[in-house]
Amino acid sequence: MDPRIEEHARILVEWSTEVKAGDMVVINATPDAHELVVALYRAIAKAGGRVVTLMNSEEALRAFYDGASEETLQVVPEHLKAITETCDVFIALRSPVNTKALANVEPKRIMIDNKTQQEIQSIRLGKRWSLTVHPCQTLAQQANMSLEEYRDFVYGAILIDWAEESKMLYVMKEHLESHKDIRYIGPETDLFASTEGRIWIASDGKHNMPSGEVFTAPVDDSVEGKIYFDIPFLQQGKVIEGVRLSFEKGEVVDFSAEKEEATLKSIIETDEGSRRLGEIAIGTNRGIKQYTLNMLFDEKIGDTIHCALGRAYKDCNGVNESAVHVDMIKSMHKGEIYAGEELIYSKGRYFYES
Amino acid sequence: MDPRIEEHARILVEWSTEVKAGDMVVINATPDAHELVVALYRAIAKAGGRVVTLMNSEEALRAFYDGASEETLQVVPEHLKAITETCDVFIALRSPVNTKALANVEPKRIMIDNKTQQEIQSIRLGKRWSLTVHPCQTLAQQANMSLEEYRDFVYGAILIDWAEESKMLYVMKEHLESHKDIRYIGPETDLFASTEGRIWIASDGKHNMPSGEVFTAPVDDSVEGKIYFDIPFLQQGKVIEGVRLSFEKGEVVDFSAEKEEATLKSIIETDEGSRRLGEIAIGTNRGIKQYTLNMLFDEKIGDTIHCALGRAYKDCNGVNESAVHVDMIKSMHKGEIYAGEELIYSKGRYFYES
Numbered sequence: 001m002d003p004r005i006e007e008h009a010r011i012l013v014e015w016s017t018e019v020k021a022g023d024m025v026v027i028n029a030t031p032d033a034h035e036l037v038v039a040l041y042r043a044i045a046k047a048g049g050r051v052v053t054l055m056n057s058e059e060a061l062r063a064f065y066d067g068a069s070e071e072t073l074q075v076v077p078e079h080l081k082a083i084t085e086t087c088d089v090f091i092a093l094r095s096p097v098n099t100k101a102l103a104n105v106e107p108k109r110i111m112i113d114n115k116t117q118q119e120i121q122s123i124r125l126g127k128r129w130s131l132t133v134h135p136c137q138t139l140a141q142q143a144n145m146s147l148e149e150y151r152d153f154v155y156g157a158i159l160i161d162w163a164e165e166s167k168m169l170y171v172m173k174e175h176l177e178s179h180k181d182i183r184y185i186g187p188e189t190d191l192f193a194s195t196e197g198r199i200w201i202a203s204d205g206k207h208n209m210p211s212g213e214v215f216t217a218p219v220d221d222s223v224e225g226k227i228y229f230d231i232p233f234l235q236q237g238k239v240i241e242g243v244r245l246s247f248e249k250g251e252v253v254d255f256s257a258e259k260e261e262a263t264l265k266s267i268i269e270t271d272e273g274s275r276r277l278g279e280i281a282i283g284t285n286r287g288i289k290q291y292t293l294n295m296l297f298d299e300k301i302g303d304t305i306h307c308a309l310g311r312a313y314k315d316c317n318g319v320n321e322s323a324v325h326v327d328m329i330k331s332m333h334k335g336e337i338y339a340g341e342e343l344i345y346s347k348g349r350y351f352y353e354s
Numbered sequence: 355m356d357p358r359i360e361e362h363a364r365i366l367v368e369w370s371t372e373v374k375a376g377d378m379v380v381i382n383a384t385p386d387a388h389e390l391v392v393a394l395y396r397a398i399a400k401a402g403g404r405v406v407t408l409m410n411s412e413e414a415l416r417a418f419y420d421g422a423s424e425e426t427l428q429v430v431p432e433h434l435k436a437i438t439e440t441c442d443v444f445i446a447l448r449s450p451v452n453t454k455a456l457a458n459v460e461p462k463r464i465m466i467d468n469k470t471q472q473e474i475q476s477i478r479l480g481k482r483w484s485l486t487v488h489p490c491q492t493l494a495q496q497a498n499m500s501l502e503e504y505r506d507f508v509y510g511a512i513l514i515d516w517a518e519e520s521k522m523l524y525v526m527k528e529h530l531e532s533h534k535d536i537r538y539i540g541p542e543t544d545l546f547a548s549t550e551g552r553i554w555i556a557s558d559g560k561h562n563m564p565s566g567e568v569f570t571a572p573v574d575d576s577v578e579g580k581i582y583f584d585i586p587f588l589q590q591g592k593v594i595e596g597v598r599l600s601f602e603k604g605e606v607v608d609f610s611a612e613k614e615e616a617t618l619k620s621i622i623e624t625d626e627g628s629r630r631l632g633e634i635a636i637g638t639n640r641g642i643k644q645y646t647l648n649m650l651f652d653e654k655i656g657d658t659i660h661c662a663l664g665r666a667y668k669d670c671n672g673v674n675e676s677a678v679h680v681d682m683i684k685s686m687h688k689g690e691i692y693a694g695e696e697l698i699y700s701k702g703r704y705f706y707e708s
Contacts, residue, residue, distance in 0.1 A: 045421030067399030
């Protein structure tokens with residue numbers, strides 16, 4: 001076995017979810033993630049946990065949606081609820097065979113099922129949980145890489161010193177919370193947002209793996225100015241590129257995209273909340289050196305910032321509500337970030353790197 | 355998808371486990387059984403059930419045994435217990451990647467774990483449950499066939515008219531229960547057993563799939579005579595062939611094997627109960643035309659009988675106890691079966707076939 005798979009498992013068990021003796025662990029995995037499942041079983045056993053794996057298959061889910069009546073989709077899966085309630089740790093491994101398997105399912109059917117499973121999802125989020133990927137051909141292809149290259153990319157992002165990364169992220173979090181606002185400056189960009197009363201969250205590998213960002217929700221009416229997102233991103237099966245947004249009193253007043261502007265328009269016009277920012281953030285993971293159209297990785301790229309239109313996270317004290325949460329990323333190599341009057345990032349260096 | 359997979363799924367859902375609206379279904383599957391999982395999701399959805407799949411991997415289990423302390427092996431997996439308790443139906447799909455993955459695990463470790471999971475196993479057996487295989491290269495190779503041939507073999511055994519088979523099996527069961535003993539006669543064979551007070555079980559596809567046998571436990575001291583088992587079988591990784599057993603007052607008094615006699619000896623000498631028969635049975639599935647060293651299939655072959663040394667099933671009113679239960683099979687094309695004084699099988703015909 002590639003020793004990096006064992007190391008990935010070790011990080012998930014020891015750092016991300018801190019499995020200890022007697023813990024009940026549930027893994028949720030696609031069949032293609034089997035190697036990482038094997039490595040996790042060894043690591044969990046060593047930590048003294050007991051483990052059960054749920055097989056996650058888009059093809060099977062598609063077949064279920066094909067066959068189920070709306071009534072069936074409203075039946076709560078009590079067995080899934082029971083295993084979720086009784087577990088201490090939940091580890092999800094994404095290694096899709098075909099990311100488009102659900103593309104032609106009537107969206108209403110997925111919505112009904114999601115609503116039915118909402119309670120189970122929130123039970124899950126109350127556990128120690130982690131979400132990661134296992135490198136596979138499907139994700140490599142989506143990233144425009146061979147599988148070998150993609151493996152190097154994934155492990156470059158994940159096999160880092162998380163204790164060290166965490167220390168820096170908490171320095172950043174405390175620094176940002178000691179100020180009342182943030183400002184992104186760069187090419188075609190000057191965006192201001194108040195963060196007064198908000199909590200900045202240091203994402204240090206306890207949930208998302210990879211992690212490496214600090215994020216919060218801006219005060220609703222405070223966002224002013226304009227921003228240019230130069231990193232492409234995937235939404236509704238489309239790659240949107242070169243997004244420009246202008247804000248007044250927290251709302252988008254002008255927008256454009258170099259590619260797929262119609263998709264951007266439909267996102268912004270989803271509902272009231274989709275015209276506002278639900279998240280502002282700084283990516284810090286220098287192990288991620290390029291975008292791969294996978295938001296789990298792209299929003300963490302070092303020397304970037306990102307903002308999301310739509311839903312805010314409650315644990316930031318965010319209030320904006322929306323059916324969408326769409327992240328957009330900007331590289332900051334030529335930019336600056338201010339917290340209050342203080343320059344905290346400039347041309348490739350965070351303040352703590354001096 | 356091979357339409358036979360859809361048909362296999364339909365039989366499991368409609369006939370074997372009778373899934374109905376609101377049922378909570380748990381599938382236990384190896385990653386290689388994925389196609390059958392997909393077909394089952396569609397069939398279960400149509401029946402109105404909710405389904406969750408547990409991934410069963412010998413490799414992962416092996417890694418768990420490698421890493422776990424004896425203390426960890428004694429911790430009851432409460433999450434597995436919870437999902438087992440809350441399900442209505444349990445469907446196990448065997449499609450191993452490597453049947454030898456656990457070959458070098460210390461047997462004591464497996465024993466401890468089995469004991470820890472005993473309660474969960476008995477909860478499972480209280481549900482509607484079914485056990486089947488999905489054709490894969492590993493099983494095809496074990497059966498000395500190409501995968502294409504093996505698929506034909508498996509579906510030949512499974513895709514039969516189970517309602518019709520069931521009707522015949524219940525005729526057989528009632529007939530056998532109206533008599534007090536059974537006698538197998540054939541080349542080098544004349545074996546008598548009392549079945550007074552015993553229940554004959556018609557295995558008609560409600561649990562094992564394929565099925566096609568009636569079986570019971572003989573009255574302990576009643577077995578007399580000799581028998582020659584001409585069909586090879588797999589035990590402890592060895593293929594045992596040409597077993598001859600002689601019984602007096604229920605106990606083996608003489609034995610030999612044309613191949614692997616030492617393994618046969620170790621089985622017989624396991625404990626007190628392993629010298630006695632725990633099962634006597636008649637195989638009736640004419641869809642199974644050859645042995646494949648897989649007992650799930652071999653003991654069901656039409657025109658055969660089988661006996662097992664060791665543990666008896668309680669639901670037959672059997673009492674013999676043992677750590678082993680080893681089935682051995684005899685073809686009856688040249689033989690006869692008597693129930694009491696009545697000839698119920700002779701040279702290729704059961705009494706109801708006239």
